[in-house]
Amino acid sequence: MRIIIDENKCCGAGQCVLIAPRVFDQRDDGIVILLDEAPPKELHAAVREAACVCPGAAIALEERP
Amino acid sequence: MSAELISPLPIARTCPYAPPAEHRRLREEAPIARVKLPNGRTAWAVTKHEHIRTVLSDPRFSSNRRDPGFPSLSREPPPASDLKPLLLELDPPEHGQVRRGVLGEFTVQRTQALGPRIQQIVDEHIDAMLAGPRPVDLVQAFSLPVPSLVICELLGVPYADHEFFQKRSxxxxxxxxTAEEIGRAVGELMMYLGKLVAAKAQDPTDDLLGRQIRKQRESGAVDYEDLVSMAFLLLIAGHETTANMISLSTLVLLQQPEKLAALQADPTKTLGAVEELLRYFTIAEHALGRVAREDVELGGVLIRAGEGVLLLANTGNRDPEVFGNADELDLERGARNHLAFGFGPHQCLGQNLARLELQIVIDTLFRRIPGLRPAVPVETLSFKDDATVYGIREFPVTW
Known part of the structure; x- marks a missing residue:
């Protein structure tokens, strides 16, 4: 899995930080920081959930077989 | 075709814990339905989870409440307003610019840093309840003052004036x-906040409003009108929402003691429980509206430019295609894809503060007052069926 974030779409809701704090953080101004663009398998479910609930659709996932 | 069906909105609830049966029927039979509003105009009611998400993330739908097509549930036209648009009325790109100006105050980290102070406020209000007479109205003694004090301290609004702004919000x-009563309340609040912001311009205190003044000064001129609008929105939004969630959550947990016991046995479950309580109540059911800026096809229905759309998020949050046993309160459901805070770029700015307040309240209230119970038969409680934000008017409790 590879994560691509779009800072322009981020509306700073912070749900990704709550769901997957090892993968996402927020800058002081609230915009998302990607901590790990290719997280280990055990975090994939949380990352998928974070992408699904992101209100700005700022988290895109490239899933590799 | 079913989309031509016209039903009047809003419809009264038959069960205090569920959306009106008529809204559920719409979701099943005409998920994008023409409805008649109390002012005689028509709008589209959207009741499926997927469609609500789509509309709330689509920039072809505007949040401009001053557009004549914007769906209103009030009988009267909105009061004429010369106020600057509130954040929730703005569209992109202006919306993003204003939201980003204040976003840093509401990050997960900044919010969590407020935890110890919120805990202290919760404990002090429980101390006062325990020391006072029984029964007591939970709304006035606890549900309203706790979030009110939290938002006042965050913004830098003196809590001593709380009677003034609680009444107006x-x-x-x-x-x-009436439009006149609402207009007067808005005017008085704006006047109050205008004076407050002017005082902070002289002496920028270490709170949200003071920090905004300092930040805007560093990058050029301060827009005081914008600041007053922002203070207005945050103050109102911080009052009626979390307060109603506290009362409703307390009631439903007292009525389902086996679920409360399971929570108390394992406090790590509280955050998930908060998420489910948010989904289950979705108190801002009548707060989400949009107006189409151009013709949009949604779920096989053509919504024309200028037509209003009401997003009935409470009904969408009971959509059986998304949530199994959707009408059941399942504190271990673990679903976060609800619409209680809305969706899209306008999603609630204070959502993490609301989550934290509810978490602390649930962890503390039942532990410190183990015998807490309603002091009147629950059937006699009066619910805010006709308000933009659902809740309980008065909730007498004892222990």
């Missing part, structure tokens, strides 16, 4: 009030 969300 309650007036604003009651759709039974």
């Amino acid at each position: 309650a007036t604003l969300v009651n759709q039974q009030n």
